[in-house]
Amino acid sequence: MHTVAVAFWGAFFGTVSLLLVVALIAFSRSARRVAATGSLSALMSGLYVLVFLGWVPVADPEVLMRLQAHMAAVCAAVLGLFLLWTVGELRDPRRAAHANAVMAALLVTVLVAGWALPPTGALALSTGMEAVVVAICLAASFGSALRGAQFGWAALGGLLCMSVTVAGLTRYAFEPEQVDWPLHAATALAAIAYVTTIAGALWMRYSFLIALRDAMKHGPTFDPVTRLRSRVETDAMVGDAFLQAARDRPLGVVVVSIANLMALEQLHGRSAYNHALFICASRLRRLVPPGAELGRLGEDAFLLLLRNPSGGHQMGDLAHLLAQRLARPVSLGTSRDMKELEDRRTEWVADIGVGVLIAMPDMRPPVAVAGARAMSRTAWSYVSRVAWYDETSRQITELPLAAAGAR
Template identity: 35%
Template sequence: MDALAVGFWGAYFGVAAVAFLAAAIPLAQGLPRVALLMAAAPFLNSPYVLAALGGFPGGPDLNLRIQSVTALFNSLALSGLMLLMLRTRGWVWRLWGASVLVVLAVAALSWSLPPRSGMLLATGYATFCTLVALALLFSRRALRHHRLAWLAVASVGSVSLGLVLTAWIAANSPGVPWPAHAVTALVVSAHELCMAFAVWSQFSHLAELRLVRAYGSGYDPVTRMRSLETAGNLINSVFATRGSETVGTIVVTVANLYAFENLHGRAEHNQALFVLATRLRNAVPRGVQMCRLGNDVFLLLLRGETSDRHLLDVALRVHERLSQPLTLGVGERPSEVRVGAHQWVPDFGIGVLAVPPDLNRAAAVNTARGMSRTALAYRSRIARYSAQQGDVLEVALPAAATR
């Protein structure tokens, strides 16, 4: 095989590996069904592709037999997975169950033929099944009005084309030019990406639903944080288990959020809150506990590494992310966000406090909150408490941040 062809197929197996490993994300969030759906496509398709390329030991005939079996099994399994993603009626499942008998008959017939002819028969049947599925997607009762309709079409279409191309490569190997390998690798990679994105788009709300069920009204869906109602429980859980540790406390107060809501309305206020919370979440290290202390106040609690230098580094990263202008629009769809768009710059203050073990939790949070309001009068918008001087000091911004 040409070196360029090896490179393209290596890229495909890299995509398949990433898609397979990405299934660990929903699995860690307690969603095993979603993890199974995400891992199924790369797990099923990779052996088929490897057999089509002659990668199994045992010679060409054995690889053609493996390709025949995997083509039939994958057509059955992937169609079942697609039905699991949708609200499928009972008669459709009964029809799918009947197709299992047809697959077994085709598999028996393909094994009675020579390896090359059996592979072409099995791949031809699998391609026929995908073309039927593609035709059903364009029918009146299909997914035309579903948000994942065109993604399903792209996924099934790439499967059909990929089956044809891989069968042609297996039947004419080793004299296949590298551009054919490149096109085939891109097509099957597109299928892997479409399947992973479709599964996550369909079921990503389940991860948030678990938080809603766990915290109820104590979970804020706009910022995706613990709300004021359960902030006390979060603070108590962090400070109660600190022992002799210092707890890093950072409070962010957004001063102009209330005025922004009065000027532009609730919808734009919610969008601004959503973007601010996302930026805040992306700016802090892993393991930081976050919640809302009010409509315009965010609380960050850090355990472990809570030196003054570390807390100031986190505060500077938060300042850098939140100080960027927000582009807000009136559109209801993501593609319409810039319709009537305008920019808004949040005015915020950051209070930084390393809470020693002997300081009361309520006093610590209130002190940090007061420092964040004091920081609104500072040019840098960051205030910290100096235990050495016993006073609140302004934190100077780096030279690059003041330009």
């Protein structure tokens, strides 16, 4: 195989690896179904390409071709059901059971019949099954797109890219000497487009469900701007955290306060204020460690609770990370009109203060939260923008980055 072709296929496997990492991140964020289906799609696509390129430890060409026939049939069945499920065709349990049974019967028939044929015939039969499944999925995706689902159009585009990939790899399987590097490059690019498009369709399908789950979980106390617990539910969260904390383990309390939110509202209106709050909350959600609990605190602050913190080193590093990342410049929209939202913008930098407190089990929850919030406001006057309670001097002091690493 030409070096350029190998480079393009290397880019494909790099994309698959990246999608697997994203799936692991989704799993850590409790989006397990998204992670499972996304990783399954990426893995099956990667194995399909590996087998059809012949990058497997099989020396006999006939054995390799039979393996390619089996892989084509299995991938067609699994990925076909996966896509039908993604576009919403298998929501009815009875319909899903019927589709699973039909697909399983088709898969067994193709695999058994393939052994009665020579290797080239078995691969041709499996390719025919791929064509049938792709046609069914194209019709289902097109119907979903016509009903107004954005992920329907994404799935439709992904299937078209997959058709190019299947055609190129099948040609290579039958006539490897006749395939030059430009065809390899086009096939690899189509494969990259397929896996990324299907991943995008999957995320569009489930992002709504994730938001709906959060709204149903928090009910009317769910804050639609920050997509966090509102102030009322944050109070309940604090009480539950202190009740569940072990007697011999402290609770990490971090409060992030924004000094210039009210000034932003006075200068540019409530729309800019909401946009700034939305951006800060989005950045905060991406930065919090797994297992931490996050809520809104007042009009200009956020509360972060860490169970069983490992000590000042972890808390200090997290506080400095929050202070640095949340203070990055952002371009805010100042109009509620969609047409003017991208045009009428103003540059804004959040004036961040972070208060860090390790609350012992005998400390009352309101006292711990009020203390951390007071420290976050004190931190506005510090260069590091991080304040914490120093047990040695028994006073609120600045926590420089070097000191945080040393604790």
